[in-house]
Amino acid sequence: MILKAHSFRKLIALFAILLFSFSTISAQDDKQKSDFWEHVRFGGGLGLSTGNKVFSATLSPSAIYDFDSQFSLGLGLSGTYYSQKNIAKSTIIGGSIISLYNPIKEIQLSGEFEQNRVSRNFDNPDITDDSYWTPAFFVGAGYRTNNITIGVRYDLLYDENKSIYANAWAPFIRVYF
Template identity: 55%
Template sequence: MKITKHSKLQYLFLLIFCIGISFQSFSQEAQQESEFWKHVRFGGGIGLSFGDGFFSGTLAPSAIYQFNQDIGLGLGLNGTYNSLKNSYNSTILGASIITIYNPIDQLQVSGEFEYLNVNQRFENNSFANRNYWVPGLFIGLGYRSNNVVFGMRYDVLYNREKSVYADPWAPFVRVFF
């Protein structure tokens, strides 16, 4: 059996998911919270949009290991489903690596590499179905207040033809507990 670049990436995402599940299981078995888990913060995003035959839903959990008050590094998963009645549906699945830096309490600088698999299915024959991978590399700047950050990020790898985002500039709200 030939292993393609596409299947290697699927195995990588499966491996990251399994490692995350095993860490979660291990932490639940420990009677006392380990030093590692005291530094892990969980967060993510949930999106829902609908109207006039359109539906879009996103679930994007993430976890960050906070090395100290200023620096954190983490992983995220992304799952999105879009549908327009009698037109198309798409599924977007992927993962990301994020790093955050707080030079002062109110300011957060971030970098995030995201890799998404886009699967588009059209109901009429005017467009061909598509399945492809698209990377994103975001540089962000935000205002931080406790666990919430409001900011703007820019995708330096933005490709108008393939990106799942309408514009390389995107506002964000980030929450970690």
């Protein structure tokens, strides 16, 4: 079958329209992708503690998405290694969902659900090693200046027998860039 000249022009025109449409959609997708990353901030925490026969190190990166100037939502990971010489070693791996709300620029309210896997190995053979999951649900408030917030949070699910924290109240310093 031979294409007539006007059919060929229609085919070229249709191809050009489709190509233009796809490039426009692609350009919009690129704009949306770059716009997304403009609202993402990264932060987290580092911890290091040493003492008489005790060592502890924590790394907890996180990322949040700013929906607007008041509300942010994000995810975090955490890992902790703890060792007390001749007593026990512990590894804690976890993740969290973080929500931040700023009713005014200087005040930040937070909610954070955290789930941690704890593995404890005791040096005393009379104590059984164990592994278990432990949740925490923190509500907190802090004073915010630029990208730093200093405050206190409370674990609503605190269990003194299973929690990885010393008590339900915990001060914090939160930094996001």
